[in-house]
Amino acid sequence: MLSLNYYLALSALIFAIGVMGVIIRRNLIIIMMSIELMLNAVNLAFVALARSHGSMDGQTIVVFVMAVAAAEAVVGLAIVITVFRQRQTLDPQEMQLLKG
Amino acid sequence: MNAELITFYILATLLIVSSLSVIFQRNPIYSALSLVAALFFVAVLFLTLQAPMLAILQILIYAGAIMVIFLFVIMLLNPDAREPRRFLWWGFGSLAAGILALELIALVIPRGAKVWSGGGAVGPDFGSPKKLAESLFTDFMLPFEVASVLLLVALIGIVVLAKREA
Numbered sequence: 320m321l322s323l324n325y326y327l328a329l330s331a332l333i334f335a336i337g338v339m340g341v342i343i344r345r346n347l348i349i350i351m352m353s354i355e356l357m358l359n360a361v362n363l364a365f366v367a368l369a370r371s372h373g374s375m376d377g378q379t380i381v382v383f384v385m386a387v388a389a390a391e392a393v394v395g396l397a398i399v400i401t402v403f404r405q406r407q408t409l410d411p412q413e414m415q416l417l418k419g
Numbered sequence: 420m421n422a423e424l425i426t427f428y429i430l431a432t433l434l435i436v437s438s439l440s441v442i443f444q445r446n447p448i449y450s451a452l453s454l455v456a457a458l459f460f461v462a463v464l465f466l467t468l469q470a471p472m473l474a475i476l477q478i479l480i481y482a483g484a485i486m487v488i489f490l491f492v493i494m495l496l497n498p499d500a501r502e503p504r505r506f507l508w509w510g511f512g513s514l515a516a517g518i519l520a521l522e523l524i525a526l527v528i529p530r531g532a533k534v535w536s537g538g539g540a541v542g543p544d545f546g547s548p549k550k551l552a553e554s555l556f557t558d559f560m561l562p563f564e565v566a567s568v569l570l571l572v573a574l575i576g577i578v579v580l581a582k583r584e585a
Contacts, residue, residue, distance in 0.1 A: 331523035339516030340442030
């Protein structure tokens, strides 16, 4: 059996790639995809830890993460559609109505 | 190098390449397709960690349902793919992400070594639908009900949000 470290390191790398996507991209849809990437990295860490502890709790929590991710994705994309209808752009830099 | 390690390295390389492709593609459609590939590789990694049920759920829910919504929204909005390349900002983002990755790896590796030596062996039905359901409907009963309420709220919320005129 492979060491847990490999999986945790891979999970950390994927999470960092997701953070990088959120920082550097200026497209709301791609930012949301990066958030999905981060959620998946955390799922991977949960499953690896569940395997290492021999407990099903980690795998069960992944089911809840998936449910929350699904809810987050649909609500977020509905907001993106609404914003795009009003402003005709997906650039978060353009969304500064609250800026004084 | 045993077969397990080689499999892991191949999967990890594919996952990292497809994840980088998600954030570096200029066309959102290509990003979405790369994300499908990345989610699929995560599902295969779940299989190597004895989580077959979660691997199936991952492909069904993520690569199936969520990505279809993403593709629908991209095609519906048809966003302008051209965004300005800001090299200073990209450098800062890469630097921040690199530091974060190094810190996370430095954080998890000493812990992981300790944890792993404890319980290595698990039963053959570990990760089976039966085990998952047992855990879901006994220890996690309340969170399960809350999750169903959450999905209902999300359902009502998107109907309200996406309706053109209230």
